[in-house]
Amino acid sequence: MNYEVIDAHVYPDGQLDVLSKIEVSRLLDTSQGGLYTLFRNSSLAVLNCGNPLDDGRELLERYKSFDISLIQEEKGISLKLNNAPISAFVDNTIIKGIGEHLFSVLRDVIYVNDEIYSNPKLDLNTSEGITDAVFHILRNADVLQPNTEPNLVVCWGGHSISRKEYDYSKQVGYQLGLRGLNICTGCGPGAMKGPMKGATIGHAKQRIKNSQYLGLTEPGIIAAEPPNPIVNDLVILPDIEKRLEAFVRLGHAMIVFPGGVGTAEEIFYTLGVLMHPSNQGIPFPLIFTGPESAEDYFIEIDNFILSTLGKEAQKFYKIIIADSDTVAKEIQSNISKVREYRENKNDAYYFNWTLNIDPIMQVPFIPTHENMLALQLHQEQEKYQLAANFRNALSGIVAGNVKEKGIKAVESNGPLKIKGDAKILKPLESLLKSFAAMQRMKISSNGYTPCYEIEYSN
Numbered sequence: 001m002n003y004e005v006i007d008a009h010v011y012p013d014g015q016l017d018v019l020s021k022i023e024v025s026r027l028l029d030t031s032q033g034g035l036y037t038l039f040r041n042s043s044l045a046v047l048n049c050g051n052p053l054d055d056g057r058e059l060l061e062r063y064k065s066f067d068i069s070l071i072q073e074e075k076g077i078s079l080k081l082n083n084a085p086i087s088a089f090v091d092n093t094i095i096k097g098i099g100e101h102l103f104s105v106l107r108d109v110i111y112v113n114d115e116i117y118s119n120p121k122l123d124l125n126t127s128e129g130i131t132d133a134v135f136h137i138l139r140n141a142d143v144l145q146p147n148t149e150p151n152l153v154v155c156w157g158g159h160s161i162s163r164k165e166y167d168y169s170k171q172v173g174y175q176l177g178l179r180g181l182n183i184c185t186g187c188g189p190g191a192m193k194g195p196m197k198g199a200t201i202g203h204a205k206q207r208i209k210n211s212q213y214l215g216l217t218e219p220g221i222i223a224a225e226p227p228n229p230i231v232n233d234l235v236i237l238p239d240i241e242k243r244l245e246a247f248v249r250l251g252h253a254m255i256v257f258p259g260g261v262g263t264a265e266e267i268f269y270t271l272g273v274l275m276h277p278s279n280q281g282i283p284f285p286l287i288f289t290g291p292e293s294a295e296d297y298f299i300e301i302d303n304f305i306l307s308t309l310g311k312e313a314q315k316f317y318k319i320i321i322a323d324s325d326t327v328a329k330e331i332q333s334n335i336s337k338v339r340e341y342r343e344n345k346n347d348a349y350y351f352n353w354t355l356n357i358d359p360i361m362q363v364p365f366i367p368t369h370e371n372m373l374a375l376q377l378h379q380e381q382e383k384y385q386l387a388a389n390f391r392n393a394l395s396g397i398v399a400g401n402v403k404e405k406g407i408k409a410v411e412s413n414g415p416l417k418i419k420g421d422a423k424i425l426k427p428l429e430s431l432l433k434s435f436a437a438m439q440r441m442k443i444s445s446n447g448y449t450p451c452y453e454i455e456y457s458n
Contacts, residue, residue, distance in 0.1 A: 157191025157257030169194030175328035177202020187215020188225025191257035253285035260440035265394035272387035285334035367396030377420025400451030422456035
């Protein structure tokens with residue numbers, strides 16, 4: 001099938017207009033160690049904004065001939081696009097928001113390579129070094145807001161949800177916007193776009209200007225979840241672990257809407273952080289919510305948490321069904337407790353330094369077949385460690401479902417094998433089957449084909 005494409009020149013709009021010769025050469029280096037492939041694929045994902053597609057490999061196959069290059073000019077730089085998706089343009093001119101996102105990709109790819117990975121002062125083998133790296137990436141992107149009160153609500157949920165669930169996420173966003181709260185999401189469509197869209201109306205009614213709609217993504221997922229057009233601050237973190245840490249460090253409260261495996265991964269990451277003994281007593285509002293049609297989804301999640309992490313884990317969140325007004329009031333009330341706690345601890349409003357994130361949740365987990373089989377899925381460990389291992393297992397399934405490398409690995413080597421105690425893996429198997437039955441997995445014309453196999457060790 002042919003897809004309409006366009007050739008164009010794009011100029012920066014205050015994002016990044018000067019590069020060194022070395023930076024340009026690295027970006028144009030098409031060798032295995034060069035940055036070109038990362039830059040090219042992430043840029044293509046941004047240009048695909050608004051097109052329904054949740055398969056990173058399919059996007060790359062669809063636009064094989066797409067090419068992007070840097071042009072050095074007297075006044076700075078520009079980007080030359082060949083065979084770019086025409087949907088990113090109107091009257092042959094790139095849509096302004098998409099152009100901004102394109103230069104955000106350029107900014108973050110360069111910065112991470114030159115100032116994070118090549119910086120001897122940042123030790124990425126330590127927990128402190130990883131947290132510093134996350135902070136520096138966010139600061140370089142100019143998304144930290146030091147002169148404002150705590151007001152940033154992280155909203156998580158699926159990129160492919162029902163219309164009722166999407167409309168409900170807009171209602172919650174609207175109520176948050178009326179209360180002057182800003183929104184941070186994974187930047188994609190679905191439950192990541194809905195709260196932002198609702199908040200724009202709430203902010204407009206309150207005549208709030210300079211609202212923040214912050215999107216955090218990473219190269220492995222951006223093709224399946226391209227930035228939605230409402231995002232006015234986009235940051236591309238280098239991997240999923242740094243992206244997740246950025247969410248919990250930036251956010252003053254968190255709302256989880258219905259989703260699938262990726263949403264469950266985010267839930268278990270958050271619980272793994274909150275259940276760490278050194279984080280006890282730190283206020284971190286966490287609400288699971290959706291319309292009445294999503295009640296079964298959250299019942300499954302709640303039962304799974306109870307079966308694996310126990311009643312103690314259930315104390316860290318509240319489930320509110322079909323009541324957007326109450327959700328927003330709960331968030332607003334609990335953010336005041338966050339503000340008070342940060343003041344007492346002399347911690348920054350704009351970056352939560354107090355949270356202790358264990359290295360098991362910071363070191364990038366590469367979901368190879370060997371690493372998936374080696375996961376410690378048993379109850380003879382601390383609950384926060386079990387939550388982290390479940391997060392890794394779910395992350396592997398996400399990779400096998402929608403990420404280019406994960407899909408190829410499953411095609412070449414068969415399903416990812418997950419092995420562990422039957423007592424905790426049977427609930428996982430039940431949860432995943434319920435997601436498939438609810439069509440919350442990657443569904444094709446033949447239904448869902450699992451990218452995993454579960455094996456009980458006892």
